[in-house]
Amino acid sequence: MIDLRSDTVTRPSAGMLAAMTSAPLGDDVYGEDPTANQLEETVAGLLGHEAGLFTVTGSLANLLGVQALVPRGGELLCEASAHVVRAELGAHAAVSGVTTRTWIGPTDLTQVSALIAPDLGPYFVTTSAVSVENTHNFGGGAIQHGYDALADELESRGIPLHLDGARLWNAAVATGRTPASYAARAAAASVCLSKGLGAPVGSVLVGSAELIREARIWRKRLGAGWRQAGVLAAAGLYAVEHNIDRLAEDHANARVIAEVLADAAPGSVKPDQVDTNIVIADLAVTGKTVAEVVAAARAEGVLIGGVGATQLRVVTHLDASAADCRTAASTLAHILTH
């Protein structure tokens, strides 16, 4: 099977497993796991922040980060298909009492500015923070080019920025920028180790020492303090040391898939809009359904996913070689044209 449903499906490599089994360990709830501490320091450094917190998922890192910026009943602005508002099962509302309003489409200063609600006294909800997802998952792995202008605006208005950087590494590699050049603009930023970087588990939340101290308390309060976490942190350290630059290969593979699909089903995807490792193809032009194409691909040994009523999502990653991606692309092209 060639599994292109997500970049979360990777398995730890031999080198990563070796790093995990040889990592020095301690009790992380006591702050004594040297490997977890090293991961937190390393990622905080890479992202231009004072401190980091290793979490079991990106959803938890986002929950803790947003909660640190938005008081109960306060408002978070985000994009309408952002992970924080679509794929975290309402956690920010259910756990932290956060309300949201959303804009639609790429990060756009004019659109977001129009939504910002200033503090008008005890009559209306106030915007406490804005969250930007970069790259944007359901936006097809799109780099958010409006990020810096929005960060400038929020800074001048004293409104904190939350960065859902689950795939910030992809944005950095694709643009040639440092991860810190994005993340340092945010008051809280999360990054995934278990997406394109290939670790089996984990994300890191970064922020000020004070924000991370508070997030550490909440992590434990929510039952997600962990003991010899270094066995997993070692995989994360290995991932940031070895697997960032190679994301360029995933991006090239995604572009190849997009080009093959665009040839097979003109209008389904614009290859020059595939910024990173996610290809979203719209089947509306083909007259085929998502379920039909996903099932036919599975029967041919290719796993892909659907997003929305008419869209397929194909995600490249370090366990799918260039040859695998070419095979998957021609399989899909055959299905779309028959």
Ligand SMILES: *Cc1c(COP(=O)(O)O)cnc(C)c1O
């Ligand atoms: C995957 C992802 C997350 C975190 O997901 P978990 O499954 O909770 O680790 C957060 N934001 C985005 C944009 C993601 O793609």
